[in-house]
Amino acid sequence: MxxxxxxxxxxxxxxxxxxxxxxxxxxxxxxxxxxxxxxxxxxxxxxxxxxxxxxxxxxxxxxxxxxxxxxxxxxxxxxxxxxxxxxxxxxxxxxxxxxxxxxxxxxxxxxxxxxxxxxxxxxxxxxxxxxxxxxxxxxxxxxxxxxxxxxxxxxxxxxxxxxxxxxxxxxxxxxxxxxxxxxxxxxxxxxxxxxxxxxxxxxxxxxxxxxxxxxxxxxWYHTDVGYRIIPSEGAHIDSERNPKPLQFWAAKTVIGMKIDFFEDPNFSVILQDYLSEIYHLFKVCHYCSGASFRYQPGYKVITFKNPYLGNTCVPFQHWACSIKCAVALEVPARQEQIAAATRLDDLYEEYIEECQTMFSDVQARHSALCGCICTSPPPTIRSPPTTTNHSNRICVVS
Known part of the structure; x- marks a missing residue:
């Protein structure tokens, strides 16, 4: 219970x-x-x-x-x-x-x-x-x-x-x-x-x-790749003049590496609390092992998963610390999106051809029997393809 x-x-x-x-x-x-x-x-x-x-x-x-x-x-x-x-x-x-x-x-x-x-x-x-x-x-x-x-x-x-x-x-x-x-x-x-x-x-x-x-x-769904990479100019403020201790810069590296410091036994409780306290100061790059200060410039990257979790096309927003990381995120995502859309179009074309062939066969059989097109129950056909992708194991509920 x-x-x-x-x-x-x-x-x-x-x-x-x-x-x-x-x-x-x-x-x-x-x-x-x-x-x-x-x-x-x-x-x-x-x-x-x-x-x-x-x-x-x-x-x-x-x-x-x-x-x-x-x-x-x-x-x-x-x-x-x-x-x-x-x-x-x-x-x-x-x-x-x-x-x-x-x-x-x-x-x-x-x-x-x-x-x-x-x-x-x-x-x-x-x-x-x-x-x-x-x-x-x-x-x-x-x-x-x-x-x-x-x-x-x-x-x-x-x-x-x-x-x-x-x-x-x-x-x-x-x-x-x-x-x-x-x-x-x-x-x-x-x-x-x-x-x-x-x-x-x-x-x-x-x-x-x-x-x-x-x-x-x-x-951004139908735009070119370049338009999905949106520069963020940051807050236009200088970093603090007071020098940071070595522990701070080490913590920044750990945050960028995306290590689960809450579970890693190498991090003491004091260090876990310290990392948690300063975590909000940084933005974690979704591509490389780096973290940048929140006031520093970077890039928002819009990608689409088509379909996502067995449902519909969904937009995602990533953060990249450099244009190189932004392109590395966007280009493969765009290629995957186009490939998924192409597969869906091909499935639908196959479905249309199958329906046309089935109805043509039915018409030919009835014409051979009575010389005319007779009224008969429609044949059983499979449902049209959906956006479900069985490689995606979850669904987005709109």
């Missing part, structure tokens, strides 16, 4: 971590009871009697109603820690303690943030190794943290109805090698991230409602 972590739990623990005095007040109201008494008499009604819960703390009411034992266990752990003098370490949050206590396999975190609120996702939620489903729908998210690459067992990712653009989804998502389904409906994408093509486990991508089905990108 799935162990689900809910949005109201995340809001509650974030609140207590940000305002520890509120957490102390809640513990104080229970500190006079013994642990045995708490275990026996603890209920939603008992906690409501501790005082009125303000509307701004609605998630506390929901937590008390739906998961009172979970919250009680956290309180008891903290009280025991205080009695034994076991001081909480720096960075050891209530959220981290809570998640380490239970084996959560699904995160249902939909509609927990309103527009204009701080919708930063805590890193702790990405450090649960057994999570298979992560749902972050309707949260006004404009970026996904790099730490999503830590979720090695993730199978299903729902990002519907946010404000995500292509650059909002980090390359570290490719570290989730078991990911099968991605829901990207109703965002601000004008194409799919090009690195999705390097994730062979993916079977389904939902993309409905992004810039009117990516129509703004399909203008």
């Amino acid at each position: 799935a162990e689900i972590f809910h949005g109201f739990e995340l809001l509650l623990l974030k609140k207590f971590d940000k305002h520890p005095e509120q957490w102390r007040d809640l513990k104080q109201k229970l500190s006079n009871k013994s642990n045995d008494d708490l275990q026996e008499s603890y209920s939603y009604v008992d906690l409501l009697m501790l005082g009125n819960i303000p509307q701004s703390m609605w998630f506390l009411s929901v937590a008390l109603h739906n998961r009172p034992k979970y919250l009680l266990q956290l309180i008891l752990q903290d009280l025991e820690r205080e009695r034994t003098g076991n001081v909480r370490r720096p960075g050891e949050t209530l959220l981290k303690t809570y998640m380490n206590t239970y084996n959560f396999t699904e995160f249902h975190l939909d509609s927990i943030f309103k527009y204009g609120e701080d919708n930063t996702l805590p890193k702790e939620i990405f450090k649960c190794p057994n999570v298979k489903l992560l749902s972050l729908k309707y949260n006004c998210l404009d970026k996904i943290p790099v730490d999503i690459g830590r979720m090695k067992n993730l199978r299903f990712l729902a990002l519907t109805n946010n404000k995500l653009q292509v650059q909002s989804i980090p390359y570290s998502l490719t570290f989730c090698r078991k990911l099968k389904t991605i829901m990207l409906d109703n965002n601000l994408l004008d194409a799919l991230p090009g690195f999705l093509l390097k994730m062979p486990a993916i079977r389904t991508v939902h993309r409905h409602g992004n810039h009117n089905y990516f129509k703004s990108t399909f203008m």
Whole structure:
């Protein structure tokens, strides 16, 4: 049975971590009871009697109603820690303690943030190794943290109805090698991230409602190769004058090489956190082993997969650090697109010829029997060819 972590739990623990005095007040109201008494008499009604819960703390009411034992266990752990003098370490949050206590396999975190609120996702939620489903729908998210690459067992990712653009989804998502389904409906994408093509486990991508089905990108479908390579001039700012430490430049190299530093045993936890912290400063080239600063110029490359995942033609946007890398991405993709379209045309021509031959044979047989064309049931013919390509194992849901 799935162990689900809910949005109201995340809001509650974030609140207590940000305002520890509120957490102390809640513990104080229970500190006079013994642990045995708490275990026996603890209920939603008992906690409501501790005082009125303000509307701004609605998630506390929901937590008390739906998961009172979970919250009680956290309180008891903290009280025991205080009695034994076991001081909480720096960075050891209530959220981290809570998640380490239970084996959560699904995160249902939909509609927990309103527009204009701080919708930063805590890193702790990405450090649960057994999570298979992560749902972050309707949260006004404009970026996904790099730490999503830590979720090695993730199978299903729902990002519907946010404000995500292509650059909002980090390359570290490719570290989730078991990911099968991605829901990207109703965002601000004008194409799919090009690195999705390097994730062979993916079977389904939902993309409905992004810039009117990516129509703004399909203008490049019939253009020459050169027009699909779009220069990006960068931010026109100078690099920082303060010299960077050697660790920074080494980290830049690691990021460009696309190494899964979250899983590689050669990287300590401190180095993993450091790489995660500076990852957003760079753009990873989709062709070579290089990473460039976000403010530096580069190239956006539009390619089309026809068909993609057994469905329809879909545009992809890649990032290239140089014109050489951009051409190396675009030319083979264009050749593959033309070859796929040619194969489909050939299949359809074969289908038409087969139909014509079959009907001609039927007409000839009836003419030989009665000297005229008689009315007869139509012959059974196979269905016309579709865009399904069995070498592509997944489908894009429009």
